[in-house]
Amino acid sequence: MSKSITIDGNTVPFEEGQTIMEAATAAGVYIPHLCHHLEFAPHGSCKLCNVKVNGRVCSACTFPAMEGQEVLNNTQELTDDRQKITQMLFVEGNHFCPSCEKTGNCQLQAVAYHLNMLDDHYPLFFPTRKVDASHAEVMIDHNRCIFCTLCVRASQQKDGKDVFAISGRGLKKHLIVNAQSGLLKDTDIEATDQAAHICPTGAILIKHTAYQVPIGERIYDHKQIDQVSLEKEHDQHGK
C-alpha cells in the first residue's frame, strides 16, 4: 500500500523522499509559494508555503512528507498570515504594479490577488535601491527583488554559471552580481540563460520585450496563480 498524508482532511499519497509541496502538487493541491520552483533545490525563505503539520508550522517546500502527517493548508488562519507575509514583501521593496512592465506576468502580484490582498496594511519602507541597466539585453531593477534566490539557483544549477548571489544581513540584504565592477554587463549572463527568465517579480527583465504581450493578455490576467501553477508543475511533480 502506498504511503499517504492528509491535507485539509483529504488523503494525499506520497513517495519516499518527496516534500509536502511535491506530494501536494502531484495531487493537484496548490500551496502558495514564491521562492519554490520545481526544478531547483528548495530554499524555504519566503514562508508563503508554511503549513501546519500535526499542529506545528513547517515550510511545505522543504519539509519531507511522512506517514501519518495531518497537514493544514487552506485555512483562514494560514491564508491571513500568508496575506500578511505577502504584504511584508510589498512594503519592503518598491512595488508599483501599474507602472511595472511585469504586471500580469508577476507571481508576487498574482499571489497577492490569490490571497485577496487589497492593501499594503503595513507602512511602506520606500527603500532607495538601484537599477542596473548596464547589460545590453538583461536588466535588474533592485526595487522589486524579494531575495527568493531563484536567479542564484538557476544560474548555478541550470546555466552552469555563478552570476548572482544574495549579500548582506537582515533588511540590508541585496542581490549582487559576479563582476568586479558590480555591474551586470561585466558578468557572463546571456539573455538565453534560465537565470534571466526565472524572476517571480519584475526584478530581472529581458530588455526590449516589455509590452510584446499587451496588458490584458498576460498569464495572470485571466487565470489564478493556483491554476497556472498546478498546470505547469503538476506533471513534473507527479512523475
Next chain:
Amino acid sequence: MTKFIQDLAETHRYQSTHLLDILRSIQTHYHYIPEAAIEQLAELLKTPRTQIISVVEFYSFFHLSPHGEYEILISDSITDHMLGKKSLIDYLSKKLNVAVGEVRQDGVVSLDNTSCTGMCDQGPAGLVNGHALTHLDHQRIDLITDLINQQKPLNEWPDNLFLVEDNIIKPGLLLNQSINQGSALQATFKRGLKETLSELEQSGLRGRGGAGFKTATKWKFCSEEPETLRYVVCNADEGEPGTFKDRVLLNTYAHQVFEGMTLCAAIIEAQQGFLYLRGEYLHLYEKLQGILEERRQAGLLGNNILKQGMNFDIEICLGAGAYICGEESALIESLEGKMGIPRNRPPYPVTQGYLDKPTVVNNVETFMAAASIAINGGAWFANIGTEKSKGTKILSICGDCARPGIYEYPFGTSIQTVLDDCGASDVLGVQIGGPSGTFIANHEFKRQLAFEDLATGGSFIVFDNSRNILEIVNNFIHFFAHESCGFCTPCRVGTSLLKKQLDKIIEGHGSAGDVVALEELCQLIKTQSHCGLGQTAANPVLTTLERYPELYQSQLKKISYEPGFDLDGALETARRLAKRNDAGAHLAQVEEES
C-alpha cells in the same frame, strides 16, 4: 598587499572554510576588506567573489570601506544603557571628534555601537580593534582619547583597560569542582565508552544553551549514524544580551570544557572538534590556544590520546559579530566559511552537520558538565535539581543588583532566592533568558529556574523600579531587528516593522488600534519565522504586554486614527511651488477628540 594575501591563504591551506579567519586577518591589517583582496582571494580559494562579498557584508566586524586604525565599538546591551552608556558614547564622540557610525576624517579612529559584548557585569563595555574594554567611565575615555591621539599601539595601552574579571560569586556543584587534567577521560576509558554514555543518560543532563535537548540522546543519535566521519562542535557564541557565563567558563575552566569535548569525541568517534568562539571574546583566543597546546603536550589531544588509540584535535574558530550564529545550524554554516544563515531542518546536525557530516553541537556549560559527570557518575548530578531538570544551572546575573557576576544554582531554585543572593532590592522585574526569554513581574518571584518553568541559557537581568519597561523592550526589539539574518520574510521584514510600530507607540503617535496591530504582528513573527531568532524576537513585547497592558494603552492618543506620515510635511513641496505659506496651506496632523 599581494604577498600578504598570498601568505595568508597559504597559511590557511587555501581552504574556503577558513574564510572568516582569513577575513579577520585582513580586516585587522587594513581596517577593511579591500576590493583587490577580495579579487585575489577569489582566485586563491577558488571561491566566487560574490560569496566572499556576501560573507563580508553579513558579519558586523567586516567592512567593505575603510574604518579607523582604532575601531571603537560600544556595547549597546540594555545593561550598558543602565550604566550610563548613552552619555558615555556622546562624551567619547565629542572627545574623539567623530560621530557615532562614522570614521574620523584623518582615518585614525571610527566609532560605532555593537550588540552586547558579554561584559554586562563590568560595563559599560566596548571593543577596540576587537579587544574588550571594561568599566568605561569619563576617566578611562580621557585616557583612551589620549592614547589614540598619540597613536599608541594597542600593546602599549595600560593593561587595566583590558582587565576582564571572572566575578564568580556563588559557585556550586560544577564550579566548586576542579578536576585534574585528563581525569574525566581516564575515568571514561576505565569505565568504558558505552557505560559512560549510560552514566550521562542517567545524569539527565540537558543542553545548557536553553533548548534543553537531552545530551546523551544527541550523542547517541550521532554515534549511530552510518557516516563515520563525525564532528564535535562547542558553541561558545553566547550572544544573548546579559549572558557572560561562557566567557568565565572558558577563562577559568577551559580544560574541563575541552575535556568534555574530547569525551564526546571518544563516544561518537569523532576526530575533529571546533570551538566556535564569539568574536567579542578575542581576548580569550591566545590563552585558549595555549591550553590546547598544553593538552597536546600532555597527550590529551592529538594522536593516540592517553595511549587509547584515539585521535582527536580541536580548532578554535572566531565569530565576527553575528548573534544568529548562536543558532546551531547557522553556526555550522559560519564554521564552513559562509554567511550564518540557519539551515532548513530536517536534516538535523546530528545527521548532517559540518560539511554535511554527523555533528554534535553543544553549549560550553554542557561539555563542562559532561566532563564532571564522567568522573562522578550520573547519580551525582541527577540527585540535584527537579524531576525534569537535573543538576545545576550557571547564571550570569547583571542589572540592578549589588553583586553582578556568576552564580550556580540547583534547578528548582526560586527567583526570589537568586535575587536575595545577588543583592537586588526594590525589584520591578527580571528578564530571564535574555531578550529572547521572558520578562517576569515582581509578583512572580516564587517561580523556579527549570526547563519546565523558567528556562534560561544563563542570562538573568534585574530591573529595579526606577526602570522604564518600554525602554527595555525597545532596546530588545531594536537588537533583534539588527541581528535578523534576513533569510525569511516574517523575521527580516517583521522585526523591522515591529521596531517601527513600537517606536510609534512609545513616541506617542499610536492611536486606538495600534496595540492590537502590535500584538498581531508579534504573533505572526513568532509563528511563521524560520528559526529560533524570529520565533522569539517578539517575546519582549508579548511577555510585557501580557503583564502590563495598561502601560502600552496609556501611550496611545485618544483618537481613533493617526496617519502614518506627516501630513503637513507632505505639503512642503506644494507650498514651495505655489509660493504660499498661509494658514490655508497647512494641515493639522489630527484633530484630537475631547
